[in-house]
Amino acid sequence: MIIIDGQQLNLEVKNFANLEDLLVKVMEDDVLNGRVITDVYVNDEVFSEIYPHQAEDIEADEIEKVEIKTVSVDKMAGDITRELYKVVNLLxxxxxxxxxxxREANDFEALDMYQDFLQVLRDFMSMITVLRQECGLGDTPRLESALTTISELFSEIMEVQENEDWILLADLIEYELLPHLNDWKQIISEFRDQIKSRKDN
Incomplete structure (x- = not known):
């Protein structure tokens, strides 16, 4: 039995070799047109890949039921833009x-917080990637320029970090990265406008 968003499909699990085969087929079909998979349940248990292509290891004869939950691309994009705004403020x-x-030479505490800061920055960049790839948003010259800038700043930050020049790192973050991140609020607003115009069409 294969169920998507509460609707049973006219497909049988036994027609597939394994779970990955089944998921690829479902994603290729028009069933998911304009939607993104958020959750997969196998025999009523949440399935999440721990390593790439783990779904290949689940043979069809081990599966009685696959339930797939999805959201619309526009809902997903809207949720991500709301998160992005929070992430920018947090950064x-x-x-x-x-x-x-x-600057206070409190290096131990600074480095601890700096690692968290870097992780949030990576998450921010990942969310932008999802908006572009999964949601088809934002391919504008302004976005391309902003992505180039943030990527270059990230590389510069890594270089300064390797040299352990903490004052220069603080200057780079405060005077170059943070003003650039503040500019992203306008880009996020443009993402929202794109989502709204897609809904209106």
Whole structure:
């Protein structure tokens, strides 16, 4: 039995070699047109890949039921843009605190907070990637320029970090990265406008 968003499909699990085969077929069909898979349940248990192509290892004869939950691409995009706005504000606040700690020569606490800051920055960049690839948003010259800038700044930050020049790192974050991140609020607003115009069409 294969169910998508509460609707049973006219497909049988036994027609597939394994779970990956089944999921690929479902994603290729028009069933998911304009939708993104959020959850997969196999025999009423949540399935999440721990390693790439783990779904290949689940043979069809082990499966009685596959339930797939989806959301519309526009809903997903809307949720991500809301999160992005929160993430930018979080980065601006945390970045300022990191800079202060480095300037106070409180290196241990500064480095601890800096690692968290970097992780949030990576998450931010991943969310932008999802918006572009999964949701088809934002391919504009302004976005391309902003992505190039943030990528270059990230590389520069890594280089300064390797040299352990914490004051220069604080300057780079405060005077270059944070003002650039603040500009992303306008880009996020443009993402929202794109989603709204797609819904209106």
């Amino acid at each position: 601006l606040k945390a970045g300022g605190e990191v800079c202060s700690l480095f």
